[in-house]
Structures are given as structure tokens and as C-alpha cells.
Amino acid sequence: MAGHSKFKNIMHRKGAQDKKRSNLFSKLSREITVAAKMGTPDPDMNPRLRLAVNTAKAQSMPKDNIQRAIDKATAGDDENYEEVRYEGYGPGGSAIIVETLTDNRNRTATAVRTAFSKHGGNLGTEGSVVHGFERLGFILYPATAGSEDKVLEAAMEAGAEDIASSEDGHEIWTAADDLHQVAADLEKVLGEAETVKLAWKPNLTVDMDEKNASTLLKLMDVLDDDDDVQTVWGNYDISDEVMEKVSD
Incomplete structure (x- = not known):
């Protein structure tokens, strides 16, 4: 149970996403609706929906918005989204995975490809970078959740695989099926x-x-702004010193 996952780097800056509440809520709503359509609209009986609802709550999404997104799935609307994953290379040899929910593959592929090409990267084929990543479950608690020992004990008792605690919070990793x-x-x-x-x-x-960090963060911002893009992952690490310089 050791090692720092550097989640603040590999899942693009949460703080930046928080400033774009409307865009963020739209993405969360889309995931909730898709999850509810794929199974039962009851979060207790639908693990994917429960995860989507929990994520929305963590981002302070109003309960009414969450319920509307669930209701939309049961109302028989004509919107059908499919999950499409894009893989590519960013500045400095970084590997990037872009997860999308889209109702128009051509539109989304064009937007993602353009974002990469304009910001020092190139879109690869399916499987080109995913081999360098592991699919896991991730749980994040704020530092206020408890001491490192308390969280470590709880995580081990619950069957987690790895935990890293810092002043930023507690990062807990699990097998995907155990999340x-x-x-x-x-x-x-x-x-x-x-x-x-x-x-x-x-x-x-x-x-x-x-x-490279400056160009990479511009690429991430463009991808984050795309309504079809749900989450962006990368294998890059930006030190606090470099981040301070590029944030000026």
C-alpha cells in the first residue's frame, strides 16, 4: 500500500473543471442518463448509475438535476449516446486517453483529432497507448476524512489495493470489479x-x-471544453515548480 498515484496530474486539473460548472453538469447528466438507460434507474441496483450519481453529488450537482437526468432515461427520449475511446500522443511523448459519450462519431472524432494536431500531438489508433495504463477503480477522500492511519485501516478492511495519503487528500485504488x-x-x-x-x-x-507542460495544458483545456468528452487521462507528471511557472 505505497506509492503516490499523482492523480492530480493524470486526471486533468479538477480545479479547472470546477470553474466550468455548466459544462461539467452537462457531462455528468449525460453519464447519469446513459447509465440509467443501460440498466435499472435505481442507483442501488445499478452500480454504474450509483457511481455516476456519487460523482455528481461530489461536484455539488443539485439533486433536481440528478433526478431529471435519471427521468430522461425512462422517458424514452430519442437521444442515444455511445461510448467511444480515443488514444493519442501529446507533447513531450505523453500518452493520452480520451473517453467520450457521443451521438455523432464523426463530429467527435474530428474535434478530438483537431485538438491533438493543434497542440503538439497526434491521434493514434485504438490500442496505441492503452497498453501503458491499468483499468482500476479510484476513490478520493479529502484530507478531512481522517488521519492516514484511519483511512489506511478502513481501505485495507474494505479490500482496496493501494492507498496514497497527502495533504491534498486520500487516494484509494481498487480492482475495477471491486469499486x-x-x-x-x-x-x-x-x-x-x-x-x-x-x-x-x-x-x-x-x-x-x-x-511541453504549457502546450499540454492547452490541449487538456480544449478537450475539457468539448461537450462530448467525459474524462481525459494521461501519463504525464507536471512538477509543482513547473506548474507554478505555466500558471502565471
Whole structure:
């Protein structure tokens, strides 16, 4: 149970997403609706929907918005979204995975390809970078959830595979199939998590210098702004020193 996952780097800056509440809520609503359509509209009986609802709650999405997204799935609307994953290379040799929910593959593929090409990268074929990542469950708790020892004990008891604690919070990793159960067990001890979701964790990370970091973050911003893009993952690591310089 050791090692820092550097989640603040591999899942693009949460703080930046928080500033775009409307765009973020739209993405969360789409995931909730798709999850509810794929199974029962009851979160207790639908693990994917429960994860989507928990993520929405963690982002302070109003309960009415969450319920509307669930109701939309049962109303028989004509919107049909499919999950499409794109893989490519960003500045500095970074590997990037883009997860989307789209009702128009051509539109989404064009937008993602353009984003890569305009910001020092190129879109690859399916499977070109995913081999460098592991599909895992991820649970994030704020530092206020408890001491490192308390969270470590709770995570081990719940069956988590890895945990990293810092002043930023507690990052807990699980096997993908165990995520729902581990999250439920942790909630009984630590309360509601800040983030519960399936994640792509890189096996190795690539350090970004100032120039590459600046271009990479612009690419991430463009991808984040796309309504079809749900989550962006990468194997890059930007040090606090470099991040401070490119944020000026």
C-alpha cells in the first residue's frame, strides 16, 4: 500500500473543471442518463448509475438535476449516446486517453483529432497507448476524512489495493470489479467520497518540462471544453515548480 498515484496530474486539473460548472453538469447528466438507460434507474441496483450519481453529488450537482437526468432515461427520449475511446500522443511523448459519450462519431472524432494536431500531438489508433495504463477503480477522500492511519485501516478492511495519503487528500485504488463494493464499505466508515469512478492509471509517468507542460495544458483545456468528452487521462507528471511557472 505505497506509492503516490499523482492523480492530480493524470486526471486533468479538477480545479479547472470546477470553474466550468455548466459544462461539467452537462457531462455528468449525460453519464447519469446513459447509465440509467443501460440498466435499472435505481442507483442501488445499478452500480454504474450509483457511481455516476456519487460523482455528481461530489461536484455539488443539485439533486433536481440528478433526478431529471435519471427521468430522461425512462422517458424514452430519442437521444442515444455511445461510448467511444480515443488514444493519442501529446507533447513531450505523453500518452493520452480520451473517453467520450457521443451521438455523432464523426463530429467527435474530428474535434478530438483537431485538438491533438493543434497542440503538439497526434491521434493514434485504438490500442496505441492503452497498453501503458491499468483499468482500476479510484476513490478520493479529502484530507478531512481522517488521519492516514484511519483511512489506511478502513481501505485495507474494505479490500482496496493501494492507498496514497497527502495533504491534498486520500487516494484509494481498487480492482475495477471491486469499486462499487469497496466504495460502499468505505462510505460506512468515512462518509461520502469526493470522487468514485473507474480510472486509467499509467504504469509509468513522463515528466513535463515548462514548454511541453504549457502546450499540454492547452490541449487538456480544449478537450475539457468539448461537450462530448467525459474524462481525459494521461501519463504525464507536471512538477509543482513547473506548474507554478505555466500558471502565471
